[in-house]
Each structure stands twice: as structure tokens, then as C-alpha cells.
Amino acid sequence: MRARAIALLLVAAAAPLLAQSVIPNNPGVKATVAIRNATIHPVTSAPIANGTIVLADGKIAAIGTNVAIPANARVIDGTGLSVYPGLIDSGTTIGLTEIGSVAGTNDVNELGDLNPNARVEVALNPHSNVIPVTRINGITTVITRPGGGMIAGHDALIQLAGWTPREMVLKAPVALHINFPRVRAGSSFFEQPQDEEAEKERKKQYTRQLDKLRDTFRDAQAYAKALEAKGQRFDRDLILENLVDVVRGKVPVVIHADNAADIREAIKFAKEFSLKMILSGGDDVQEVIKDLKDNDIPVLLGPIWSLPPREDDPYDLLFTNANALHQAGIRFAIQTEEAHDARNLPYQAANCAAFGLPKEEALKAITIYPAQIFGVADRIGSLEAGKIANVIVTDGDPLEIRTNVKQVFIGGEEIAMDSNQTLLYKKFSARP
Amino acid sequence: MSAIRKLLGCLLILAAIPAIAAEREILIRNATILTVSRGTIERGSVLIRGTKIAAIGPVDQVKASANAEVIDATGKYVLPGIIDAHSHTAVEGSVNELSLPNTGMVRIKDVLDNEDISAYRQLAGGTTAASILHGSANAIGGQNAVVKWKWGKPLSEWPIPDAPAGIKFALGENPKSSNFQPPPGQPRQYPNTRMGVEEVIRKSFIDARDYMAKWDEYNAKKKRGEDAIPPKRDLLMEEMADILRGRVFVHSHCYRADEIVMLINLAEEMGFKVRTFQHVLEGYKVATEMAKHDVGGSTFIDWWGFKAEAYDAIPHNVALMTRNGVITSVNSDSDELARHLNLDAAKSVKYGGLTEEEALKTCTLNPAIQLGIDHRVGSIDVGKDADLVIWTAHPLSTYARADTTFIEGEIYFDRARDLAKREALKKEKADLLKREKDLEEKEKKEKKGAGEKKPARVAEVGR
Numbered sequence: 001m002r003a004r005a006i007a008l009l010l011v012a013a014a015a016p017l018l019a020q021s022v023i024p025n026n027p028g029v030k031a032t033v034a035i036r037n038a039t040i041h042p043v044t045s046a047p048i049a050n051g052t053i054v055l056a057d058g059k060i061a062a063i064g065t066n067v068a069i070p071a072n073a074r075v076i077d078g079t080g081l082s083v084y085p086g087l088i089d090s091g092t093t094i095g096l097t098e099i100g101s102v103a104g105t106n107d108v109n110e111l112g113d114l115n116p117n118a119r120v121e122v123a124l125n126p127h128s129n130v131i132p133v134t135r136i137n138g139i140t141t142v143i144t145r146p147g148g149g150m151i152a153g154h155d156a157l158i159q160l161a162g163w164t165p166r167e168m169v170l171k172a173p174v175a176l177h178i179n180f181p182r183v184r185a186g187s188s189f190f191e192q193p194q195d196e197e198a199e200k201e202r203k204k205q206y207t208r209q210l211d212k213l214r215d216t217f218r219d220a221q222a223y224a225k226a227l228e229a230k231g232q233r234f235d236r237d238l239i240l241e242n243l244v245d246v247v248r249g250k251v252p253v254v255i256h257a258d259n260a261a262d263i264r265e266a267i268k269f270a271k272e273f274s275l276k277m278i279l280s281g282g283d284d285v286q287e288v289i290k291d292l293k294d295n296d297i298p299v300l301l302g303p304i305w306s307l308p309p310r311e312d313d314p315y316d317l318l319f320t321n322a323n324a325l326h327q328a329g330i331r332f333a334i335q336t337e338e339a340h341d342a343r344n345l346p347y348q349a350a351n352c353a354a355f356g357l358p359k360e361e362a363l364k365a366i367t368i369y370p371a372q373i374f375g376v377a378d379r380i381g382s383l384e385a386g387k388i389a390n391v392i393v394t395d396g397d398p399l400e401i402r403t404n405v406k407q408v409f410i411g412g413e414e415i416a417m418d419s420n421q422t423l424l425y426k427k428f429s430a431r432p
Numbered sequence: 433m434s435a436i437r438k439l440l441g442c443l444l445i446l447a448a449i450p451a452i453a454a455e456r457e458i459l460i461r462n463a464t465i466l467t468v469s470r471g472t473i474e475r476g477s478v479l480i481r482g483t484k485i486a487a488i489g490p491v492d493q494v495k496a497s498a499n500a501e502v503i504d505a506t507g508k509y510v511l512p513g514i515i516d517a518h519s520h521t522a523v524e525g526s527v528n529e530l531s532l533p534n535t536g537m538v539r540i541k542d543v544l545d546n547e548d549i550s551a552y553r554q555l556a557g558g559t560t561a562a563s564i565l566h567g568s569a570n571a572i573g574g575q576n577a578v579v580k581w582k583w584g585k586p587l588s589e590w591p592i593p594d595a596p597a598g599i600k601f602a603l604g605e606n607p608k609s610s611n612f613q614p615p616p617g618q619p620r621q622y623p624n625t626r627m628g629v630e631e632v633i634r635k636s637f638i639d640a641r642d643y644m645a646k647w648d649e650y651n652a653k654k655k656r657g658e659d660a661i662p663p664k665r666d667l668l669m670e671e672m673a674d675i676l677r678g679r680v681f682v683h684s685h686c687y688r689a690d691e692i693v694m695l696i697n698l699a700e701e702m703g704f705k706v707r708t709f710q711h712v713l714e715g716y717k718v719a720t721e722m723a724k725h726d727v728g729g730s731t732f733i734d735w736w737g738f739k740a741e742a743y744d745a746i747p748h749n750v751a752l753m754t755r756n757g758v759i760t761s762v763n764s765d766s767d768e769l770a771r772h773l774n775l776d777a778a779k780s781v782k783y784g785g786l787t788e789e790e791a792l793k794t795c796t797l798n799p800a801i802q803l804g805i806d807h808r809v810g811s812i813d814v815g816k817d818a819d820l821v822i823w824t825a826h827p828l829s830t831y832a833r834a835d836t837t838f839i840e841g842e843i844y845f846d847r848a849r850d851l852a853k854r855e856a857l858k859k860e861k862a863d864l865l866k867r868e869k870d871l872e873e874k875e876k877k878e879k880k881g882a883g884e885k886k887p888a889r890v891a892e893v894g895r
Binding site: 098099100101102129130305306307308311312314315316339340341343344346347350351353354355359399400401402403404420421422424425428429431 | 549550552553556605610611716717719720734735736737738739740742743744745746747748752767768769772775778779781782783784788824825828829830831832833850854857861
């Protein structure tokens with residue numbers, strides 16, 4: 001018993017040591033910087049050759065070919081280099097996980113079905129080693145979202161820099177996340193349940209979950225009404241209270257669903273409760289184009305690097321979804337649903353371009369489109385004067401793997417271009 | 433398996449079988465040829481004759497006969513078929529014979545499944561061959577199968593006939609069951625520590641030597657004409673003995689630097705060589721030792737942090753091992769990743785600065801060398817098997833797409849054909865579903881009449 005207690009203590013002690021990044025965090029200095037003579041990609045307008053961009057006070061001060069450079073600016077020679085907006089990943093668990101197999105380091109999934117009162121912003125680890133690894137590849141801003149239960153909780157849109165969670169948060173919540181009940185047991189067409197009894201029971205369970213979801217939302221509507229009523233005190237219910245802004249249509253709902261039947265049921269549910277729905281995942285979007293279009297539902301598409309769910313699906317199903325949405329004029333962004341591997345966001349987007357999506361759209365899907373979907377396009381998502389200085393300097397197209405990100409600015413602060421991985425590389429490169 | 437399922441499965445396979453030509457000739461013309469072994473030929477051609485690469489060269493120098501099929505590959509790129517040195521695709525059931533610390537007598541080739549759609553999807557990503565490995569639940573797991581993804585062909589044609597035999601070892605968290613519980617009521621199985629993992633392997637080889645000695649004694653007696661009872665055959669000990677005789681490649685899953693060095697030391701003490709370390713995420717820390725033992729490294733390049741032993745993984749691993757003289761390949765360990773190994777190859781240009789040539793080797797020639805099949809595959813060289821892929825752009829580009837995949841001169845994947853067949857397949861599926869539904873209605877009616885309880889069928893299928 002004693003040995004076990006000691007073992008547990010050792011594990012608990014190890015986790016924090018592993019989790020603390022030793023990379024210098026943002027310096028707190030929003031210097032005045034001018035990057036000169038670079039190819040600038042604002043994203044919301046045409047690329048500018050031989051352009052200059054000036055960052056000051058944490059914002060983009062000016063962009064153009066004939067821009068006045070302030071006297072106190074640090075000038076970076078951008079010859080041969082490109083400047084892009086910081087990339088945005090619309091779905092991650094960054095800050096909530098350090099080592100997948102070590103429970104003490106994972107805060108993604110709260111227990112139970114109903115967790116609208118779970119809020120990511122109170123559980124983020126600003127010193128996770130995952131953060132430097134991700135941002136040095138040009139991803140400056142992400143949605144970190146919870147994953148536990150049917151109603152998983154509220155997410156946060158965060159900058160990948162900051163000494164405390166509050167310094168990181170740009171907007172919290174952006175949305176409530178719901179893992180929608182799934183009508184099918186397995187994903188394969190050929191997967192047939194062994195007996196009728198098991199299938200009946202599974203169908204019952206599915207119906208129970210849907211009912212639970214609807215009942216909870218009806219209760220939330222009633223609670224919202226009760227809050228408005230005057231004169232009667234009642235004990236607060238935090239589960240219902242955290243749904244009030246959602247049922248009032250103030251906070252959107254990101255509904256995670258892949259199967260066409262589930263997506264349709266989710267849309268039905270969202271309409272029933274007048275929710276502002278955003279779809280996440282979306283393996284089967286090509287089958288529900290009309291439903292998405294008619295209801296103006298934006299899609300957080302991804303992960304792209306995922307297998308088609310059914311054996312007889314087209315092999316490129318997940319690769320062609322983005323172009324299908326683009327052709328139909330449906331708003332979309334691309335997400336990784338990762339933490340450690342979120343740095344591959346631009347390459348997942350490029351994969352969609354290999355299968356028909358125009359390249360500029362792939363770039364927009366990880367910059368301005370998520371900013372628009374999350375209601376922060378006035379602050380991030382493109383290089384425009386007045387926006388937050390989330391800026392990356394590269395030696396080429398950031399959606400190509402062979403491109404190097406030379407420098408990242410988050411909120412106008414120059415980010416140390418190291419991670420635990422680059423330091424390990426340096427250390428062992430030097431081994432005699 | 434229901435009749436309908438079998439029928440639909442067969443139809444999907446038949447849809448992919450190309451026309452068979454006796455001594456076919458195919459000229460892939462005017463592309464950028466990435467030979468991998470001898471550099472790049474801008475505006476070049478490759479001539480396939482039968483199953484082999486017959487000629488390679490600049491476009492005006494490679495001539496084909498009048499009845500050759502000519503593929504205009506202007507603007508395209510040709511790369512050898514990608515080889516995945518760590519696959520678990522096409523296996524029926526579990527890849528782990530969990531039950532003992534050493535199950536080296538079991539064989540992946542006994543449980544291959546040539547109807548796994550993942551094989552086709554990998555062809556669509558330019559992967560043509562793979563080493564299908566036992567899992568990592570045991571310190572010594574099982575014998576691998578080295579195959580080509582010959583989608584549509586009988587299973588007997590999948591294994592590469594002269595590929596050297598291989599066996600899977602595993603070190604670290606998995607064989608010591610760090611991250612999974614035994615079924616309820618069952619005790620934890622030895623080993624529980626890295627010490628125990630080493631012991632399992634050590635003891636297996638010591639037992640193997642005893643086994644070999646017993647057989648040597650028996651054979652000597654027989655030679656002398658003496659009466660002797662043969663020792664009891666032990667399939668596991670015979671496999672261990674074959675490792676000691678150098679007849680079997682050892683591919684060992686490992687993560688941490690200390691366990692890499694542990695196995696190298698143990699191998700040298702026991703008298704065998706490790707052929708490759710798999711995953712080997714901390715290989716960069718002991719690349720010197722690896723190079724000295726002449727062991728290769730095969731790794732997925734940028735996954736990290738999913739286990740404690742994967743926490744120090746760096747994507748520069750491939751580059752650092754390569755710089756230290758270790759033959760390194762990128763692999764997938766994943767049905768999904770195996771579809772875009774070209775991109776993982778590209779990552780070692782970015783992380784660690786390998787040249788594009790070196791990077792391309794990591795997914796083609798190097799895994800071929802590691803698996804002992806480089807006399808056949810892994811580069812575009814005259815006399816090698818015509819395992820080739822036509823790409824729409826340079827395969828190290830994220831915008832590239834594999835459009836046509838050849839194995840031994842036969843097309844096993846072609847995007848245009850795949851697209852053309854989709855409508856027909858959709859219709860066929862709808863027809864089959866309708867037929868099944870009609871059949872069920874009929875049975876229901878008959879059941880009502882007969883009053884007997886028949887085996888249940890799910891009424892609802894499809895989306």
C-alpha cells in the first residue's frame with residue numbers, strides 16, 4: 001500500500017516537471033517593427049510584391065509599397081521572404097493535454113453527459129510544451145475546446161502566447177460544444193450487429209440521448225424565462241444557467257457530427273431551439289449541402305487526415321469536402337482536432353487544394369474564414385491596418401512542408417523561435 | 433459472412449482489376465523522373481516491359497515499340513512506389529498475440545486479408561509495398577509479412593517471394609503493459625519493467641542456444657549411428673534459433689534511448705544483429721551507437737507526446753540519424769498516414785535540412801534496403817520491378833496527388849478510372865440493397881406462415 005502511494009506521488013510529481021516549457025515566453029514588449037521589401041499576403045486582398053508592413057503597439061500599423069517606417073522601428077529585411085497572417089486552427093485541445101496516456105496531464109473530457117458549465121479558459125496550461133511546438137510553425141491562434149460527454153462545455157479562442165490563461169484568451173467562449181448522439185453504431189456499412197436485441201437496445205439508447213438533449217434544452221429555455229421573471233427567488237442551476245446564452249441565440253453551438261443522418265438530426269435540433277449552429281467534423285457534408293446552405297450553417301471541417309468512414313466511400317472523400325463546400329458557397333474553416341500535431345494544420349489545408357480547392361481558399365480556411373465564423377474578423381485573420389499583429393514571416397508558401405517559418409509575431413510581440421524539440425535537436429546535434 | 437456482403441465485396445475488388453497483357457510495353461513519357469538512386473531526369477521517360485523497368489532516360493532517347501501503350505506524363509512526376517516499413521493493414525483480427533511475453537512463433541502471413549480497403553487507399557496515395565508487422569504488446573511478438581498491395585489479386589500473390597523473413601520485438605511501455613489493464617480478474621503478466629523486458633529477450637536466446645545444443649547432440653549421435661530420441665520440436669525455439677543463425681531480420685519497436693542501446697548491447701552479447709529499430713523516437717540521442725551496430729531506423733516523423741516515452745520525440749530525428757550514418761526510413765504505423773508518406777518524407781527537408789534526394793530515399797530506397805528487397809524495388813533502375821507512381825506535382829509538395837500507381841507494370845490504381853466507376857458502383861449498391869430488402873420482406877412473409885423463429889437480420893441498412 002505504501003509503495004503504491006509513493007508510486008502515485010512520483011507520477012504526480014513527474015507530470016508538472018514535464019509540462020513546464022522552458023522556452024522564453026513572450027517578452028511583453030510590443031516593439032515597433034517594420035518588415036521591408038517582402039511579398040506580403042494580406043489574404044483579404046491581392047499579394048503585394050516588395051511591400052512593407054509595420055507593427056506597433058501590438059497592432060498592424062501600416063501595409064503597402066510606399067509605407068513610412070517610424071524612426072524607432074526595428075527594420076527586418078524581408079528580401080526573398082513572405083509575410084502572412086498568423087494561422088488559425090478552429091479545433092484543438094492545446095493547453096488541455098500534455099501526454100495522452102498520462103491521465104494527470106489531460107483535462108479535455110469531464111465526466112457525465114451534461115457539462116455546459118465546463119469552461120476551457122479556467123483549465124489552460126500556458127506553459128504547455130505543445131504551445132511553442134505549434135506556434136513556431138506559424139499557427140498563432142486556436143480554438144481550444146472541451147470533449148467530454150454529450151454537452152462538452154464552452155471553448156476559448158486563444159493566442160499561443162501569454163503568461164496566464166487570461167493573457168492568452170482572445171474570446172471566451174466562442175461557442176458551446178455538443179457531441180451529437182450518433183444514430184449508427186459502427187462506421188462501416190458492413191458492420192451489422194450480431195442480434196436484433198443488441199440493435200434494439202442501442203437504438204433505445206440513442207433515442208434516450210436525443211431526448212435527454214432536448215429535455216435539457218427545454219429546461220434551459222424555461223430557466224432563461226425564469227431569470228427574466230421578477231419577484232421569485234430560486235436556487236441557481238449552473239448546468240442550465242450555462243445554456244441560457246445559448247438558447248437566447250447569443251452564443252453559438254458547435255455541433256460535432258460526421259454522419260449525414262446525424263448532421264440532419266442536429267440541424268433539426270438546432271432549428272427547434274433557434275440555436276446558432278456551426279457544424280464540426282462533417283465527413284458527410286457532400287450529402288447535406290442543401291441542408292447546410294438552406295440554414296446558413298458554417299462548417300469547421302476536419303481533421304482532413306482521417307479515413308473515410310465506410311469501406312465503399314470514395315477514397316478521397318475527406319479531401320474533396322472542402323472544395324464541395326466552397327463550390328456551394330458554404331462558409332467553412334479547416335481544423336486539425338489535435339494538440340501535439342496541430343502544427344500540421346497548413347498541410348491538411350493544402351491536401352484539400354491537391355483535390356480541387358483553390359489554393360487561396362485553402363489559405364483563407366485557416367485565416368480569415370475562421371475569424372469570420374468566430375466573429376473576430378475585425379481583430380484577426382488577415383493583414384490589415386488596425387488588426388492585431390499576428391504576423392508570420394516565411395521563406396515561401398506556409399502550406400508547403402518545405403517552407404520555413406522564420407519569425408512569428410503574436411500580438412505584436414516577437415516570439416522565441418524555439419521549442420523543447422528545437423532545443424533537443426541542438427543539444428544532440430552537438431553530441432561528439 | 434452474408435451472401436450480399438460477399439457479393440458486394442467481390443464487385444468492389446473486380447472493379448479494380450485491370451486488363452492483363454502478356455508482354456506488355458508501357459512508355460511513361462516526358463515526365464520528371466525521380467529515380468531516387470541516380471538523381472532526377474527532367475523531361476524523361478520510363479519504359480516498362482512486362483513486369484520490369486526496361487529503360488530510363490531523356491524523352492528523346494527512350495524508344496518504345498509500335499504496340500507500346502504510351503502515357504503522356506508531360507508536366508508530371510514519376511517516383512518509385514512508396515514502401516511502408518511499419519504497417520498493420522490487411523490483417524484479419526488482432527495484430528497482437530497478447531497471451532505470452534514471447535510469441536515469436538506466430539505469423540502475420542497466416543492472418544492476411546486481401547480485402548482490406550486500406551490497401552487500395554494506400555495505392556491511391558502512392559504506397560505500393562509494406563512490411564506488415566505483429567503488434568507491440570509482447571517483447572517478442574511475431575513474424576512479419578512483406579507484401580505488395582496487389583489489390584484484386586489472390587492473397588497468394590501479395591507476399592514478395594524473396595523478401596527476407598523478419599520478426600517483431602518490442603521494448604518500453606507497451607510490452608510491459610504500462611498503459612493498459614488486464615481483463616478483470618486476470619493478474620498482470622510479466623514483465624512489468626524494462627528490466628523484465630530485457631530478461632524476456634535474454635532468456636529466450638539462452639533457451640534457444642540450449643535448444644540448438646540439444647539438436648546438435650541428437651544429430652551427432654545419429655551420425656555416429658547411435659540410437660537417439662529426437663528432442664521435442666518447439667516452433668518458438670526454432671524461430672529464435674533462426675535469428676541467431678542470421679536468417680531472420682529483427683525489427684524492434686522502441687522509443688527511449690536507453691532501451692535502444694540495451695538491445696544493441698544484448699544483441700552483440702547474444703550474437704545476433706538488430707536489423708531495424710521501429711519508431712525509435714529517441715534514435716537521435718544514440719545515433720552513433722546505432723550506426724556502429726549498422727542498424728536502421730524506421731520512424732513516424734512528427735507524432736509525439738502521446739506516451740511518456742514519446743515525449744522527447746523531435747521531427748529532426750530522421751535528419752539527425754541520417755547525418756550519423758544510419759539508414760533511416762519514414763513509416764506510417766497507420767492506415768491513414770500510409771496514404772501520404774510522401775509528405776512525411778518532405779518533413780525531413782524542413783526539420784533538419786536533408787536534401788530533397790535524401791528525403792525521397794526515406795520513403796522509397798531506404799525502407800527497401802532495410803527490408804532486404806532493394807534488388808527489386810525502391811528506385812527507378814533498369815531491371816527493377818516496375819513499381820511506379822505518376823504524381824501531378826513533385827511528391828514532396830503538399831499540393832501533389834498520386835494519379836496512377838503501377839505494380840510490376842500493371843495499373844493497380846488510376847484516379848480517372850476510379851472516378852469513372854463511382855456512378856456505376858453507387859447504382860450497383862442501391863440495387864443490391866433493394867434486393868436484400870425484397871428478400872427480407874419475402875422471408876418475413878414466409879416466417880409469418882411457418883411460425884418459426886429465423887436468425888435476425890437488420891432491416892435498416894445504408895445511410
